[in-house]
Amino acid sequence: MPYELYYWPDIQGRGEFVRLALEQADADYVDVGRRDGFEAVVRALKEPAVAGKVFAAPFLKDGPTVVGQTAAILFYLGPKLGLAPPDEAGWLWAHQVQLTIADLVNEAHDTHHPVDMMLYYKDQKPEALRRAAGFTKARIPKFLGWLERAIEANGASGWLAGEALTYADLSTFQVVEGLSYAFPRAAAKTLKTTPRLVALAARVRDMPNIRAYLQSPRRIPFNEDGIFRRYPELDEAD
Ligand SMILES: N[C@@H](CCC(=O)N[C@@H](CS)C(=O)NCC(=O)O)C(=O)O
Secondary structure (H helix, E strand, O other): OOEEEEEEOOOOHHHHHHHHHHHHHHOOOHHHHHHHHHHHHHHHHHOOHHHOOOOOOOOEEOEEEEEEEHHHHHHHHHHOOOOOOOOHHHHHHHHHHHHHHHHHHHHHHHHEEEEEEOOOOOHHHHHHHHHHHHHHHHHHHHHHHHHHHHHHOOOOOOOOOOOOOOHHHHHHHHHHEEEHOHHHHHHHHOOOHHHHHHHHHHHOOOOOHHHHHHHOOOOOOOOOOOOOOHHHHHOOOO
């Protein structure tokens, strides 16, 4: 039975962290929203076996198993896909990294939707400008600086958890891509100070399965409906 990923079909969003893991592992999976459309995801969220468990997309079905929350999906998939560290301490660490990335993702989202996610960006633009100023000035350096230190602390492998690639590295790559798309000036400024993080992202980008995925129609381009949106006025000034 293939894994079934349920996520919105037109954005990378939070689902992309799961897509990257499935693609790197060459897993047998169906991206149900991409195959059957947005309404298929809405319908699935209302199924009794899903509605009682899942708060929001993305979620994964693996036979009778239903898992929601991006970090929990990756915690579940990591060992099955060969993308988790080998021991319990490593599982916990990779999960901790993924949860920290989830915090970053929430803050990136809130730069364009600081007041109400049901309102349009244009209806909360003054607040967005204030929120984004703090995000670009202090939070991007803090999150990326932490990732840099974590790679360094892990030792010579250049990865985040142990000696081999894990889903935490794939998600870190996605964060570098997303921030570089949404906030090119602020991200570039910080990335100049994080050589290990830049090297990790380049290594992931160059892995054969990831490279093939990025060049395929399955990789949805970044756009202004997702988490990482390019509104130039929200980026740092030159
Ligand atoms: N913490 C959850 C957040 C899930 C989430 O906010 N999903 C968004 C799309 S990226 C959604 O569909 N939200 C609908 C809602 O919150 O009502 C995760 O990391 O998976």
